Amino acid sequence: MIVPPPNTTKEGLYFIDSDFTNVISYLVGYSEPNPLKATKFLCTSYDDSLCKAAARIDYVVHLSYCSKSTDIDCIxxxxxxxxDGTRVEGVFIHGMPDVPTNEFQGESTVGLPSSGVDGLWQIPGVIHxxxxxxxxxVSQxxxxxxxxxxxxxxxxxxxxxxxxxGIFPVQVLSGTFTPRKAVIQVNADGSNSVAIPGGVTNNLHTGKLCVVTSVTECAVRQRFPMDYTFGLSMRISQKISGWLHGRIQEPVISFAGNExxxxxxxQAxxxxxxxxxxxxxxIDQPQVMQSWSSQAHPGRVWxxxxxxxxxxxxxxxxxxxxxxxxVxxxxxxxxxxxxxGELSxxxxxxxxxxxxxxxxxxNSTVYSAGPPTFNPVTESLDYKLVAPHLTSKGEVFKGVYTLGIRSDVARCIYKFTNAPIKATISVTDEAGQSSVAVESMSEHDGWIYLSASGFxxxxxxxxxxLIGTPIPEVSTAPVVTPTPTPTPTPTASSTPSLTPTTIEKPIVKKTTITCIKGKTVKKVTANSPKCPKGYKKK
Known part of the structure; x- marks a missing residue:
């Protein structure tokens, strides 16, 4: 629990990775498509009387254990x-809680999974x-x-x-506990919303509360054995595309779509x-933070x-x-x-x-979650990180970063052929100076992996x-059709010797110019390049 400074006039801002262990399975219907104006109600299936009358339906599903080979949407x-490289398989113990607190029936024809619960596992001999x-x-x-x-x-x-x-090392405590449950909450302005009050929740700061809970058990978060690699396998009924991000190091992904x-x-x-x-x-808060409330709330933590x-x-x-x-x-x-929306x-x-x-x-406190931004000036993929310089013990905090990108996607971005790709990865500080880091790059199984650590x-x-072989540009030079040469009529007195005429295609040379518009930089390559409207030639 966060305790504000005594007699404080200040507000706090807490930078912590969002904790999806505080959310459980539920199915909610809305009286109209706009959720801010709609009346909400919890459903037991997508076609029960409540959701049948809904104009919009949302769901959150936690994934249960795959008890059969035919199970889907499960762990x-x-x-x-x-x-030493030895693999240790986990053994499923039981779900927590025993049944979903907001149970609902799924429907495969519309891609709706059934409500599920998280699970406790044993990884024999892997002591945390x-x-x-x-x-x-815990999965959602x-x-x-x-x-x-x-x-x-x-x-x-x-x-x-x-x-x-996520995977969480836990110590299981016995007692009487209240699993979290979604309810419809009436707000002060008369509107209603889905709320998940009460119960015992996980706190990443203190680590003293529960990751998952049943009526008789509470699983308290512990620290990982940091020299082990951990892996998680799941079967999902939906196609997964786009981009992943997370709190792992040296990840390796096995990804296969099927019917x-x-x-x-x-594994990572x-x-x-x-x-x-x-x-x-x-008065010292950034404008964005001030906009969250019309007045100060001393002691409040955002x-x-x-x-x-x-x-x-x-x-x-x-x-x-x-x-x-x-802290x-x-x-x-x-x-x-x-x-x-985050991929825009x-x-x-x-x-x-x-x-x-x-x-x-x-492992940065906050980071750019999306794909790295392509910088046309340096022709590099750039990625922003922010974290404190020191740990809670006053030691210098060292960063790690890994980028994995499918080889065909990288070649598409850079317009490279299928020839081997080389890469460089570097880290610069706020002043643009290089930060000391260990860097590595590899390409295998259709993926390019790049990492930096120690910065x-x-x-x-x-x-x-990335450095590769560009796809050759298709020539746009005009094709010159030679004029036919008349065939001479020989005379009796002589047979003329014809000298063939070689007609050369004109060489059209392309040039590249740099155009700027404020901080935006574009390079234009053409026969007679011109800057786009609003840009000036550098």
Whole structure:
């Protein structure tokens, strides 16, 4: 629990990775498509009397254990790899809670999974910081905004909006506990909303509360054995495309689409992620933070997202108020998909990908969650990170970063042939100076992996540059058709000797110019290049 400073006039901002263990399975209907204006109600199936009358339906589903080979939308396996390379398979113990607190029936014809529960597992002999080999697997699928005509049956399928999953070392406590449950809450203005009050929740800062809960057990979060690699396998009925991001190190992805959906396995090492708590008077707060409320609320603590441009700018502004240090560094093994809106501005090669295009992972407090931004000036993929320079113990915090991108997607972005690709990865600090880092690159099984580690914070930028063989440009030179030469008529006195005439195609030379518009830079290559409207030649 966060305790504000005594007699404070300040508000706090807590930078912590969002904790999806606080959300459970539920199916909700809306009286109209706009969720801000709609009346909400919880359903037991997509065609019960409530959801039948709905204009919009959303769901959140936690994935249960795959007890049969034909099960779908479930966790298929958990494993660990020892430092010597030995693989240890996890053994499923039981679900937590025993049954979903907001149980609903799925419908495969419209892509709606049934409600599920998270699970406790044993990985024999893989002892964590709590002294046991028990682990919890928490995973979540969600879909938002499936609209229909009220009273009609759904005819189109739900689209997967978000997939999140994590492995948590836990110590199981016995007692009497209250699992979380979704309810419809009436707000002060008369509107209503879905709320998940009460119960025992997980707290990443203290680590003292529950990751998952039943009526008789509470699984308390512990610290990972950091020299092990952990892996998670799942079967999903939906196709997974786009981009993954998360809190893992040196990930390896096995990804296969089939007629039933997607089989996904991710193995990676856990990372430690610094948590930042900054207290500031309203006058010192960034404008974005001030806009959250019309007046100051001394002692209140706001929570920021772990990724995105807003969180990056907030943490950059507030690090001085946190003494450029963290309050805790819990270990984590978590990954997520990006939602469609978060992919806006990405290269078309990623947007048009029908399968998983790539992923990024880091231990930075906040980061750019989407695909790296292509910098046309340096021809590099750039990626922004922000974290405190120091840990809670006053030690210099060292960063890790991994980019995995499907080889065909990388070649599409850069317009490379299938020839081998080379790459460089570098890290620069706020002043543009290189930060000391260990860098590596490999390409195998259709993926390019690049990583950097050992660099320092507060606000570095990772630069990735790929080098390959460009696809040859198709010539646009005009084709010159030679004029036929008349055939001479021989005379009796002589036979003329004909000298063939060679007609050469004109060589059209292309040139490249650089055009600028504010901070935007474009390069234009053509026979007679001109800057686009609004740009000036540099």
């Amino acid at each position: 298929a396996g958990l494993f660990a790899i020892k430092p 910081g709590g002294g046991s080999d028990t682990y919890a697997v 699928l969600s879909s938002y905004g499936q609209t229909k005509v009220p009273g009609a049956t759904l005819t189109n399928r739900f689209e997967l909006m978000d997939l999140s999953a 039933f959906g997607t089989n996904l396995t991710i 090492r856990p990372v430690t992620v610094p948590i930042v708590l900054a207290w500031a008077d309203r 929570t920021a997202e772990a990724s995105g441009a807003t969180s990056i700018s907030l943490l950059q502004a507030l690090l001085p108020f946190a003494n450029d240090s963290s 805790a560094e819990p270990s984590a093994w978590i990954f997520r998909t990006l939602r469609n 501005g990405s290269p078309s090669c990623i947007l048009n990908s029908k399968t998983l295009a790539g992923f990024v992972s880091t 320092t914070f507060s606000s570095p930028t990772v630069h990735v540059k």
